[in-house]
Amino acid sequence: MTPLLHEVRLAALDVTLGLRLPAALADAPRPWLPGGVVEVRGAEPVAAWITLDPGPAGEGAAASYRLVDSDGVLDEIVEAGEIDASLEWAVIATLARRVQGYVFLHAGVVAWGGRAILLPGRSHAGKSTLTAALVRAGADYYSDDCAALGPDGHVHPISRRLALRRPDGQMDRVDVRAWGARVGGSPTPVGLIVATRHVAHARWQPRALTPGEAVQAMVEHAIGLARQPARTLAALAAIAQAAPAFEGTRGEAAAVVEWCLRSLGTGAAAVALR
Amino acid sequence: MARRARLDGVHAQDVGDELVVYDKPANRTHRLNGLAGLVWRLADGQRDASAIVAELHERHGVVTDVAIVELALLDLGSAGLLEPEADIEPGLSRRALLTLIGQGALAAALLPIVASLSANALPDFCFTRPGSPRQIRFDGECAPPVAPPPPPDDTFVDNDTLPE
Numbered sequence: 433m434t435p436l437l438h439e440v441r442l443a444a445l446d447v448t449l450g451l452r453l454p455a456a457l458a459d460a461p462r463p464w465l466p467g468g469v470v471e472v473r474g475a476e477p478v479a480a481w482i483t484l485d486p487g488p489a490g491e492g493a494a495a496s497y498r499l500v501d502s503d504g505v506l507d508e509i510v511e512a513g514e515i516d517a518s519l520e521w522a523v524i525a526t527l528a529r530r531v532q533g534y535v536f537l538h539a540g541v542v543a544w545g546g547r548a549i550l551l552p553g554r555s556h557a558g559k560s561t562l563t564a565a566l567v568r569a570g571a572d573y574y575s576d577d578c579a580a581l582g583p584d585g586h587v588h589p590i591s592r593r594l595a596l597r598r599p600d601g602q603m604d605r606v607d608v609r610a611w612g613a614r615v616g617g618s619p620t621p622v623g624l625i626v627a628t629r630h631v632a633h634a635r636w637q638p639r640a641l642t643p644g645e646a647v648q649a650m651v652e653h654a655i656g657l658a659r660q661p662a663r664t665l666a667a668l669a670a671i672a673q674a675a676p677a678f679e680g681t682r683g684e685a686a687a688v689v690e691w692c693l694r695s696l697g698t699g700a701a702a703v704a705l706r
Numbered sequence: 707m708a709r710r711a712r713l714d715g716v717h718a719q720d721v722g723d724e725l726v727v728y729d730k731p732a733n734r735t736h737r738l739n740g741l742a743g744l745v746w747r748l749a750d751g752q753r754d755a756s757a758i759v760a761e762l763h764e765r766h767g768v769v770t771d772v773a774i775v776e777l778a779l780l781d782l783g784s785a786g787l788l789e790p791e792a793d794i795e796p797g798l799s800r801r802a803l804l805t806l807i808g809q810g811a812l813a814a815a816l817l818p819i820v821a822s823l824s825a826n827a828l829p830d831f832c833f834t835r836p837g838s839p840r841q842i843r844f845d846g847e848c849a850p851p852v853a854p855p856p857p858p859d860d861t862f863v864d865n866d867t868l869p870e
Binding site for chain 2: 642645646648658661665669673
């Protein structure tokens with residue numbers, strides 16, 4: 433390990449993580465720091481270390497870095513231009529793997545009127561697009577990728593920057609506050625579960641799910657199911673019994689947005705955003 | 707013939723009237739309706755179908771018959787939720803049981819339901835690092851690179867908000 437790496441401690445939910453970074457990153461603003469994760473001082477033991485190592489070339493000359501963790505799960509070569517996105521991803525992925533009292537679900541999350549809309553789905557199902565559309569309509573942004581479900585049945589704010597795919601396939605990371613939107617900062621009860629995926633020209637005709645069907649639909653996207661099956665099933669069961677759940681394929685996001693907000697009982701017009 | 711519920715590697719969670727069972731070795735989930743869930747829990751290797759019918763009525767107030775319980779046991783067995791029995795005698799087929807039930811006094815609404823799905827695409831959740839086709843599993847093994855599908859048609863693009 434390069435001796436000039438600086439140590440930073442991060443805390444979120446019930447986990448403290450350690451980060452070893454080149455000096456320039458340790459001292460610089462941290463756009464890669466996920467929402468809901470804070471830097472802490474002190475020598476508290478950490479659950480896992482993430483290291484971004486420029487290698488023998490040193491950070492001034494490094495065009496790429498090695499990203500590893502203390503559990504031997506991460507071992508990536510990251511280009512200099514990918515550092516922010518990769519660090520953000522590594523912190524959330526390690527959190528999801530290390531939390532004890534929380535369950536992470538691969539899902540988009542927004543909140544409206546004090547209740548969360550959970551959008552479980554696989555990668556490339558259109559979660560980010562639908563999440564962005566809901567935020568544009570005035571919902572508070574929590575995440576477009578991961579929902580952190582607490583033992584209280586609430587969604588806890590752990591978020592990355594919204595990832596929007598350009599027509600050329602490249603991804604842009606967007607801070608929704610630049611749109612005038614709000615980022616959710618407090619645990620919120622789930623008010624609606626919508627399992628959907630984009631199919632070109634599909635008509636949104638959602639089917640209501642029984643609580644058992646809702647659990648089955650969410651289990652497919654649960655992180656760490658094999659590691660902590662009892663806790664995962666219990667958390668999903670609590671949510672499925674507290675909130676109505678629907679599934680269906682969708683075409684344009686607008687129809688789903690209108691339906692979601694109407695289903696939550698608000699029907700309010702979109703907040704004007706920049 | 708008395709069958710026994712398989713408990714090894716299995717995690718069951720009550721969800722209202724339903725029971726969701728996660729079979730970890732098979733990486734599958736099964737959703738059992740109220741009747742199928744009760745039959746599974748009563749299958750202790752001692753009770754045959756008639757005894758389960760009696761127990762359902764006396765302890766749970768559920769009125770059913772042997773054919774319906776045998777159908778539930780058949781479906782539970784097919785789902786891998788019962789211990790395999792080496793000396794099991796072949797019973798009526800599913801079709802024959804359904805025919806028998808259809809001729810009986812009980813309505814089809816009382817049929818047991820066992821709905822099975824794969825729990826998720828890989829044994830444990832994978833994260834894909836932005837810009838990398840490689841998926842990383844939490845057990846440390848790396849899945850082979852998977853090319854992402856083409857982006858959805860309605861990819862959200864707002865040129866007004868793209869960063870400078």
